[in-house]
Every structure is written in C-alpha cells, then in structure tokens.
Amino acid sequence: MTTAFSPVSGNAYAIGACQPASADLCQNELLSLTPPCKAVHWLDAGTPVILLPEPFATSAPNISAAKPIFLRHMFPADLWLPPDTLANADILADALAPLITKPVALQIRRVAVDRNSELSFAGTAALAEALSKKGLLLPEQKQQAPLDSNVLSGVITPEGGIFGVSKVSDNISPHAGGMRHFTPEETAHLISRAEHKLSEAIEAFSLELPKGGEALDLGAAPGGWSKVLLSHGMRVTAVDPASLAPELSGKVAHFAGLAQDFAKTELSKQAPARFSVIVNDMRLDVAESAQVMVSLAPLVMEGGLVIMTFKLPQKGKTAAIKKGMAIMEQAYARQNARQLFHNRSEITAVFTKK
Ligand SMILES: C[S@@+](CC[C@H](N)C(=O)[O-])C[C@H]1O[C@@H](n2cnc3c(N)ncnc32)[C@H](O)[C@@H]1O
Structure with missing residues (x-):
C-alpha cells in the first residue's frame, strides 16, 4: 500500500481489480452506480479498496447487474490482518476459519509487492494445506473457482492481508483479480x-x-x-x-x-x-x-x-x-x-x- 489505510469499523468494503491504466475510469464507473460506491484507497494502481453503501452480499448483485466495464473483479474485505499474523499458516487458518461456513475455493494474490517489500507470508500452498486439515477447503483447487461455490479471496500486501468469503458468482469473475491466465498448453x-x-x-x-x-x-x-x-x-x-x-x-x-x-x-x-x-x-x-x-x-x-x-x-x-x-x-x-x-x-x- 502506498500509505496505510485503516478501515472504519462498521463500514463495508470490497477489494476491486481493474487494469491499472483504467483506474480513473473504474473510479468514475463506481461513482456513477446507484447507490454510488467509491474507491477510497488504492493498494496498487489496479487494486482499489471500495467503500460500499451496503454489506457486500447486498451490494455485489447490484454492482454486477449494472455490468461495470472497468471493474473486473471484487471480493468482500471482511478481515484485515496485520503482517505479523501472516507468517504461520496454521495461525492464519485459525483466524480465517470464522469466515468460512462451508468448504471454499481459495484465491490469494500478492499486491503492491516488489523486490524491496518485506513480506512474511506462509504462502498459498501452506495456507491451503492448513485450511484443508480443518475441512474448510474444496477438494480440487482450480484456477477458475466453481461458479456455484464460495471462495475465500485475499490480497497480501506489505501492510498486511485482507480477506473475505463470498459466492463466486458475486465477484464478477471466477478468477483471482479477474485475471484469466491461459495454461502453457x-x-x-x-x-x-x-x-x-x-x-x-x-x-x-x-x-x-x-x-x-x-x-x-x-x-x-x-x-x-x-x-x-x-x-x-x-x-x-x-x-x-x-x-x-x-x-x-x-x-x-x-x-x-x-x-x-x-x-x-x-x-x-x-x-x-x-x-x-x-x-x-x-x-x-x-x-x-x-x-x-x-x-x-x-x-x-x-x-x-x-x-x-x-x-x-x-x-x-x-x-x-x-x-x-x-x-x-x-x-x-x-x-x-x-x-x-x-x-x-x-x-x-x-x-x-x-
Ligand atoms: C488486432 S489485429 C486483429 C488480430 C486478429 N483478431 C487475430 O486474432 O489475429 C487488427 C487488424 O485489423 C485490420 N483492419 C484495420 N482496419 C480494417 C478495415 N477497415 N477492414 C478490415 N480490416 C481492418 C488490420 O489489417 C489488422 O490485421
């Protein structure tokens, strides 16, 4: 994060994703929604923290129905964890467990992380294993989360981790950050x-x-x-x-x-x-x-x-x-x-x- 951002308790936020060069267009699009949403902070040039007018489960279907052009992914920012809680996968899984009501797909991406960033994150594979041990992970993890499932999404930044669980169909795209990577084949x-x-x-x-x-x-x-x-x-x-x-x-x-x-x-x-x-x-x-x-x-x-x-x-x-x-x-x-x-x-x- 460029500067630290503190979420105001009681407010609902989502983490969005857009093409970095389209950040202004994405913001204008959010502001033009009814009711309007607003990017109140950018984790990096393509990753807004969006202040929602209502909880994610209510806002997301309205946002999707408006068919935004530049917002290509979003997930609820329900849990904000400081950097020192990210290093141990079991401790992290314990912190995330209360968000999960049925087994989830897992989509974690690193954001605003460069060579100079000090980051102590256990890693997605270790987190997946820790969640799996608790019976909280869907058995087969694919790049595209199944559309009828719930997904645990997260961004790991030098300032900490932000996580949330939502229905895949509420996130605009079933791919982490809306990034559809094609396989080498x-x-x-x-x-x-x-x-x-x-x-x-x-x-x-x-x-x-x-x-x-x-x-x-x-x-x-x-x-x-x-x-x-x-x-x-x-x-x-x-x-x-x-x-x-x-x-x-x-x-x-x-x-x-x-x-x-x-x-x-x-x-x-x-x-x-x-x-x-x-x-x-x-x-x-x-x-x-x-x-x-x-x-x-x-x-x-x-x-x-x-x-x-x-x-x-x-x-x-x-x-x-x-x-x-x-x-x-x-x-x-x-x-x-x-x-x-x-x-x-x-x-x-x-x-x-x-
Ligand atoms: C981005 S490339 C298309 C790539 C193509 N879709 C592919 O998958 O290989 C754009 C093409 O538009 C063609 N083009 C530009 N103006 C055109 C026009 N008025 N009529 C037909 N083709 C045109 C160019 O010759 C160029 O080959």
Whole structure:
C-alpha cells in the first residue's frame, strides 16, 4: 500500500481489480452506480479498496447487474490482518476459519509487492494445506473457482492481508483479480496472442457459438480469432487486407480487402442474412468500426451474436464508448461490455442482432 489505510469499523468494503491504466475510469464507473460506491484507497494502481453503501452480499448483485466495464473483479474485505499474523499458516487458518461456513475455493494474490517489500507470508500452498486439515477447503483447487461455490479471496500486501468469503458468482469473475491466465498448453500453438481475447470473452460472457453456423471475422489477420471460431465448429469468412496465417489456408474464406468494401460487395448482391456470429477486432476508430457493423446488419441473422473490441483513443475514452454504443444500438441490442484481462487499450463488447 502506498500509505496505510485503516478501515472504519462498521463500514463495508470490497477489494476491486481493474487494469491499472483504467483506474480513473473504474473510479468514475463506481461513482456513477446507484447507490454510488467509491474507491477510497488504492493498494496498487489496479487494486482499489471500495467503500460500499451496503454489506457486500447486498451490494455485489447490484454492482454486477449494472455490468461495470472497468471493474473486473471484487471480493468482500471482511478481515484485515496485520503482517505479523501472516507468517504461520496454521495461525492464519485459525483466524480465517470464522469466515468460512462451508468448504471454499481459495484465491490469494500478492499486491503492491516488489523486490524491496518485506513480506512474511506462509504462502498459498501452506495456507491451503492448513485450511484443508480443518475441512474448510474444496477438494480440487482450480484456477477458475466453481461458479456455484464460495471462495475465500485475499490480497497480501506489505501492510498486511485482507480477506473475505463470498459466492463466486458475486465477484464478477471466477478468477483471482479477474485475471484469466491461459495454461502453457493453451498458449503453445497460437496464431496470435489476440486469440486469448476471444477465448476469454466467450468464457467470461458464457457465449454459445452455434456449431455449423457461419461466422464473419472482421480485421481477421493474422487469424487468431478465425482459428477460435473454427475450433467451435463454425464456418468462417475472414475479412482483412493483410495475409492470414498459412495454417488457415483452405479452412476459411478470405476476403482480402477492407470491411467497408466487403459490406458494399455483399449488400450490392442483396445477399441474405446468413451470419449467426460477427466478430470484429479491427484496428479502427470505435465510431467507424460501429458504423461498419451497422451497415452489415442485413447480413446477420435475427438474434445473431456480435463480439467486438472497441479500440479506445488516448483521450476521451468514455465519450468514445458512449458513441460506439449509440451507433451499435441502431441495429444491435447491447448484452455486455468489459475490459477483460487480455484487453489492452480496448474493451470487449457483446451484442445481439435486434
Ligand atoms: C488486432 S489485429 C486483429 C488480430 C486478429 N483478431 C487475430 O486474432 O489475429 C487488427 C487488424 O485489423 C485490420 N483492419 C484495420 N482496419 C480494417 C478495415 N477497415 N477492414 C478490415 N480490416 C481492418 C488490420 O489489417 C489488422 O490485421
């Protein structure tokens, strides 16, 4: 922690997570909630201590229902422990036990810890073992906590540890800090790192891609997203003036031109609505990208799924999102939008065709 923070007794707090570069956007989003929440302290640039208007169990469903874009994870800050209580796993497990009413998943992350930080923490594995001995831990610990379980979350900082137990479904993401890490096997044969963005979006928003359906991939090169769509059993038309990876040759139809030209060509043929999915990762101004999507709406089947990244400008990010959403809503119904772990200066938005 940059400066020590003392929670006021009787107040409810959550520990949040957002991309460090989006801290201001996350704060504005919290303040605009009804009732408003506020980041009253930052453990590090991406980890706010959020003052909640009501206890976590009441506030969390309201916050989730508002579908925040920049807050990617949260958990209740129920127990604040000083650094000297973190070194011994059994003592720590004794302190945490009263929070736990049924076996939990365990998600502990270190925050604001650098090489110079003096930290005496027993470690997550030792804590897991101590909790397990007490019968307080779910038998199989996975990176993604089961959605119907409770999770014990914690952050370990040089100032101490902050812990809380909640329903996984109340935390926005089932991953610690909303960080969906892919395994080395999942990362081994990527065409592009962008693949993770689409895979994460499909998982985070629980999207069903219709097997055997037709997908349109705008801004497809070098082809990571096309590969993901193929892996879901879809037939793919990839649009990009740039080349696709050789491994996609013969597997996708490639329109080697701009999306605007693809739209003109298809619409002049009065082609029927044949796409059940459109994805768009074009490196393009948000409003322009959204306009292309609206022009392509006649080619999208009713209820068809849209997954697109909004590339955010250096300045005026909120205005750009608002404008992009307003254009998209001419033809599509907004379902969700979030800055996912694998997004950089962008967000991922999901719509369905109206
Ligand atoms: C971030 S890359 C896409 C990566 C891709 N999703 C993947 O998984 O490999 C952005 C792409 O958008 C393409 N692009 C930019 N403007 C475009 C436009 N107007 N029409 C089609 N493609 C465009 C660029 O050529 C570039 O290949």
